[in-house]
């Protein structure tokens with residue numbers, strides 16, 4: 552499988568697709584794993600044409616070391632994709648192809664969805680995400696695009712962006728795929744040493760226990776319990792644990808009937824930042 556490298560080539564291929572060819576897009580940053588594969592499989596099942604993009608988008612990184620150390624594995628990625636289906640098209644542009652010499656993000660108004668959690672701790676992250684996804688949408692004009700609930704806030708923000716900009720694309724959220732110890736699969740997990748990777752199942756175990764607590768306890772008590780669990784753990788440093796409304800992502804102060812909540816967490820294991828989330832009710 553030969554990847555498409557330039558926007559020009561991509562646009563040519565796109566314009567030669569039959570007008571009724573339903574197109575599914577799966578945007579990724581590569582170093583693909585079974586979480587990505589689940590999105591790609593769903594896209595293949597639901598569309599005539601599937602395009603996977605692999606691009607480590609510099610404008611969504613707030614930390615230079617994280618960007619420099621982001622794993623790349625193009626050869627293995629292409630094999631994983633071809634194993635799902637040999638007909639999938641793969642777009643692998645360079646930074647200069649996507650940004651020319653202007654590697655800065657556009658500024659968006661995401662109606663506050665970007666002001667909490669990841670947005671609070673990662674400066675400009677969602678402007679970078681919005682910039683690259685809007686560019687990919689305008690180049691590829693997909694009917695459907697697939698995003699993981701692993702990055703639940705990102706999923707909600709992309710849904711909001713398509714609504715605000717009236718983009719004719721349906722956004723589908725896909726469930727989180729986990730390693731056998733419960734750790735949410737992530738390309739960054741490769742950077743954990745094996746014993747820490749095993750111990751990191753603690754993050755999901757704590758989320759599951761928090762969900763249990765949330766059934767009977769207040770928002771405050773549930774959050775306090777999670778804080779304590781991490782304070783007492785020598786290997787992980789919790790950056791935040793938040794309970795938020797799944798629609799507005801507004802952090803909850805107390806439970807309100809008929810509102811759906813999720814628990815969102817960011818944790819450092821050494822210098823590696825891991826995120827996860829869970830439906831609470």
Ligand code: AMP
Nearest residue numbers: 579580581586698699701702727728736
């Ligand atoms: P990334 O390469 O990290 O930008 O991820 C590309 C897409 O795959 C995003 O929509 C992610 O939310 C999704 N994804 C990453 N990890 C997982 C996972 N463990 N389960 C489900 N989706 C995932």
